[in-house]
Amino acid sequence: MNAIDNKWIGRRTIRPDGADKVTGRAGYAADNSMPGMIWGKVLRSPHPHAMIRGINTARAEALPGVKAVVTAKDIVDFPLDKSVMLGIQDMRWMCRNVMAREKALFHGHPVAAVAATTEEIAAEACKLIEVEYEVLPHVIEIEDAIMADAPILHDFLRHEGKPSNIAATMVNKLGDVDAGFAEADIIIERSFKTRPVHQGYIEPHACTVSCTADGKATIWSSSQGQFMVRAMTSLLTGIPQSNIRAIPAEIGGGFGAKTIIYLEPLAVLLSKKSGRPVKMVMSREEVFRGTGPTSGSMSTVKIGAKKDGTIVAAQGTFYLQAGGLPGSPLRGPVGCSFAPYDIPNVLSVGYDVVSNRSKVAAYRAPGAPLGAYATECVMDELAEALKIDPLELRLKNTARPGTKAAYGVVFGSITFEDTVKAIRNHPHYSAPLDRAPAKGVVRGRGVASGFWFNAAGESSAQVNITEDGNVTVTTGHPDVGGSRASIANVTAELLGIEHKRISVLIGDTASIGFSNLTGGSRVTFASAMVVTQSTEKVIGQLKERAARIWKIDPEAVVWSDGAARPAGANAGQFPPLTLKDLAAKANEMGGPIGAGIQLTTVGADPGFATHVVGVEVDVELGIVRVLRYTAAQDVGRALHPDYVEGQIQGGVVQGIGWALAEEYLFDKQGRLDNASFLDYRMPVCSDVPMIEPVVLEIPNPKHPQGVRGAGEAPIVPPLAAISNAVHDALGKRFYSLPMSPPKVLAALDG
């Protein structure tokens, strides 16, 4: 794909942390234990909405084996009238999410935590805590929560001057939509619904914490950012950051949801009170009830076009569930929905709606799939109505470098068009389609596109040359899916040595400079940038050492193929000095060799994806099966192609689950009805086909290796692509997800 002649970048090397992970030795959050450790458990609200009038912990504290109990009064309060932000998180909501304060806002909301010598005693003690609740009427669904007579969750929230469950509004605007629609020959407007889906990481939240008598806390937990763990725990416990050391365990999946914390501050307070190390592990049921998911949504999208397919106006209205506390990912649908297209008039509005559900957490391209679902389904109807090939319609309206997006930017070197063409030219798109291969079975094909902002931000790296001439690289972001392998490839390339001579580590908060979250598709982009700059500094030092040994000017030394060499005949005749040679002489020639960089990286241009999917619908059983899936995306440069492909394949399959099976179901009492992997149906191996990634590598000019973020865009198109394929198969359109068998059967009967 790429003309650059690289030795390591782009190679499918074995990841540095691989052997530990295939032998069961890698330490994930729940794998740690400490001498003298006790166990923490959380008491959760049995009501979806209730005032907490009082909590009596005396009986629990009296139970033999119980060492500490904490409630909201032990956690630093962030009063409702003053917002304190940590990144995109408002600490007013975070402090009430880790522990209910005035009110329990969802079934499963933590109200107290206990630490005891065994898990059983801790669980027993939770039952002895007496909580006086004043049960309030609850509301679960968006359509009910925005009614005038809905139970109001928070008195302080106002919408249009009145108490409301609408916590926030976001508007992106470009041109004049009314004027735009007036010019249109055709307008299509449709409304859509999606259900909340959980991120579904296989590793439940867990942590071990040790607080010492001198007020220092060590936290061992898995997250998408040890610095976020430190900062948030500090804010919620009042312990200064310098006294908290957050050690990143291996992370067993996060997909955005581990960019916030649940257990760590509770464990810190329990450990502080008890004077013992405390371990806390959530059950799967607690994960479903108390963490994530992403928002369910209600949207309306309207697109107006000329007869020739030129889009003249687009309007979107997106209502997103926030859960019990404000903060749904409005930016996703509001900013991403129309971003692939050059549309002169856009109005995109999002509403953040609270209801009595667990507070939503980020999930891969947060909110973007919801918006793309609506927009890309309307695009399909538009293409059908205008009798234009759906990919041609996209190409006709494609955003290009210089296009102004409704979310405010003028695009730089974007490559949406290339993803559409890659699918149009792919054999999958033109393969003959056997529409009715057997009795009761029909097939169809659908396409959709998607957009994600991508992110850059703060990152740190340290590159050190060991005394024996090998290399350690330390960065500050957890490796969720192979980023160590990419870093090893980059460092090996720059130094011109075998990648096996490089070990890549994730530093804890005391051993590496601040690094922002692993999220937003930023880690490979940002870490490759800081590792490159650090390694270049190291190479500068190596050249200087060689110059000193040769007694020539450092400018007259080059670094190539793992050794310092005289730049040319004029520089003198010297045999090359390898990394090993220079490391051996390090002490006499100026000391240890190593360099670090702490940087706010910039230049993460957005990511686009276009997908085609083939489905089969069993009309007797209502089952939709995905038969073939091809996903094109520009990733700039695939530092390690396997892990780029893996991001695409994994994101697509999560999208398949979202489209066809996954949903949060509530009973009349406001309790989640399907809080297990049995009843919350994520795709299993036999549900899906191979997923073919088409990885385009059009270098991002703002990155040393050309990297563009890759992890999130792949989950944006599948919802609409599959809906459009089901329509192609059945001739019926679905306007709500998931397209699960009961819904498909009902639609076929109707």
Place this chain on the structure above:
Amino acid sequence: MSKLHVTTSINGEPVEFLCEADQSVLDVLRNTLGLTGSKEGCGTGDCGACSITLDGRLVCSCLVLAPEIEGRQITTIEGMAQGDHLHPLQQKFLEMAALQCGICTPGVLVAAKALLERNPDPSETDVRYWLAGNLCRCTGYDKIVRAVLETAADMRGAA
């Protein structure tokens, strides 16, 4: 209630432990014996992260009570490599990047090994249905299935 004394074999080694009557094998492996390679994704038999073999049969260790393994043989992920020699499946998973976060990997490997011992020449469909009890949220299964099929082919070639 006093604890039960259990004598069993884990990865070919004789092992004794004390447990409660209602403790799962997974709990004993992880919290009593320090064998944390088997993971707990659900505790209800739905994710396969805790997969082990019990007298050669693939089971979810979260669903087996610890006293039940008295006098029986179990193998876990910790018993898969021989010394510093990885099992061909482990090696292939590394070469083909069949893991991302790796939390499902021990269970998937134990399950895949059990498959290849029964069926050295599985089809893609065989692999997909056999591994249907092992949830992976990261990979979309593509590289896992390919790695299992390729290991099977290699092992047949070597046999």
